[in-house]
Amino acid sequence: MPVTDTSERLRSTMMLVLLACLPGVLTLLWQHGWGTLFNLILCAGSTLASEALLLKLQQRPVLAALNDGSALVSATLLAVALPAYAPWWVPVVASASAIALGKHLYGGVGKNPFNPAMLGYAVALLTFPQHMTQWPGAQLLDAATSLQHVFGLSGNAQADAWSQATILDGLRNNRSLTIDELFSSHPGFGHLGGRGSEWVNLAFLLGGLLLLQRKVFSWHAPAGLLASLFIVSLLCWNGAGSDSNGSPLLHLFSGSTMLAAFFIATEPVSGPRSPQARLLFGLGMGILIYLIRTWGSYPDGTAFAVLLMNLCVPTLERWADRRNAVAP
Known part of the structure; x- marks a missing residue:
């Protein structure tokens, strides 16, 4: 009975x-169109298939494990983090890596020391x-053209017609334009980011606040990161000079900041258990994100x-x- 209760919880x-991911997913669909939907389908299908195969090889119950929803959560977080219109093999490899290397290599649900979705993303990035x-970019592709890009039916040379560097990448590589000039000349810049x-x-912030209100996680890791x-x-x-690293608001509302704060840093298995450790975990993540964005080789x-x-x-x-042990 306790096992059943734990599984149901x-x-x-x-x-x-x-x-809680739904507002962010719908906003990405509005912004990027069909590419986000294809990412979700490919990641969900690959994640569930990889999970079922690995469970079968380990002679463990398949349906009960698939029913817990953890694989779908990893697939969703991975899908929204990957570039829309990436070739089909990118989400497939990332999803399989997330499940095999990030989850089952260490024994399955509740035993993974690394965030599975972000491990899959890192494998795809490397x-x-x-x-x-x-x-x-701002141009939305129709369904047929999207399918051509995702499944390799159109050459990679056509990517220049619809893709663009992110603003974080543009900011990191800027050498001559002031921030105002960069905002006015780069089509990817908005009002703040x-x-x-x-x-x-903003959509992922809304979903994160819902989870916070429902006490799915504590405030420590998100607050520390932000x-x-x-x-x-x-x-x-x-x-605002040409050597500017960007304002605080730009960093808060660009890239995957709110996704990282409320859906990545709060992953309960690979993250800390105690509130103090969660706060330090979030603080460290925020500092590392800024350092990598500004001086690293990757824009986010x-x-x-x-x-x-x-x-x-x-x-x-x-x-x-140790701190709790010596506290009065």
Whole structure:
């Protein structure tokens, strides 16, 4: 009976997380069109197929494990993080890697030391670097053209007609334009951050606040991430000159900031258990995201930030335990 209750609680939590992802997913569909839908279908199908195959090879119950919803949550987080219109093999490889390397390599649900979705994303980023930098611009593609791009029916040379560098990439590589000139000349810039990504971040913020209100997770990791990203970007903000690293608001509402804060940093298995450790976990993630965005080789850095902080979880937990032990 306790096992059944635990399974039901896990399934209910996963369904609530999927519901909270819905505003962000719908906003991405509005912004990027069919490519996001194809990512969701490919990631969900590949994740469930990989999960079923690995469970079968381990002679473990398949339907009960698939029914808990954890695989669908990983698939959704991976799908919204990947570039829309990426070739079909990118989400397939990323999803299979997330399940095999991020989950079943360590024993399955509840035993993974790394965030499965971000591990799959990192594998795709390292394996297919060119495809992972082709983000859609403002032009929406119709269903037929989208299918051609996703399934390789049109040459890669056509990607220049619909893709563009993200604003974080444009900001990092800017050498001569002021921030005002960059905002006016780059089609990807909006009012505060990236055009479209502002709305996407607001949508994931809304979903995250729902999960926070329902007590799916505590405030510590999201608050730590957003606070540290805001503070370090404020301290390193050098105005509107050509060497500017971007304002705090730009960093908060660009890239995958709110997705990272409320859906990645709060993953319960690979993250810390104690509130103090969660706060430090979020603080470290925010600092690493800024460092990678500004001086690293990748424009966003969420995946590598969370994977590096996953390595620090045992140390953070030991520190929190010692602190609680000496507290009066």
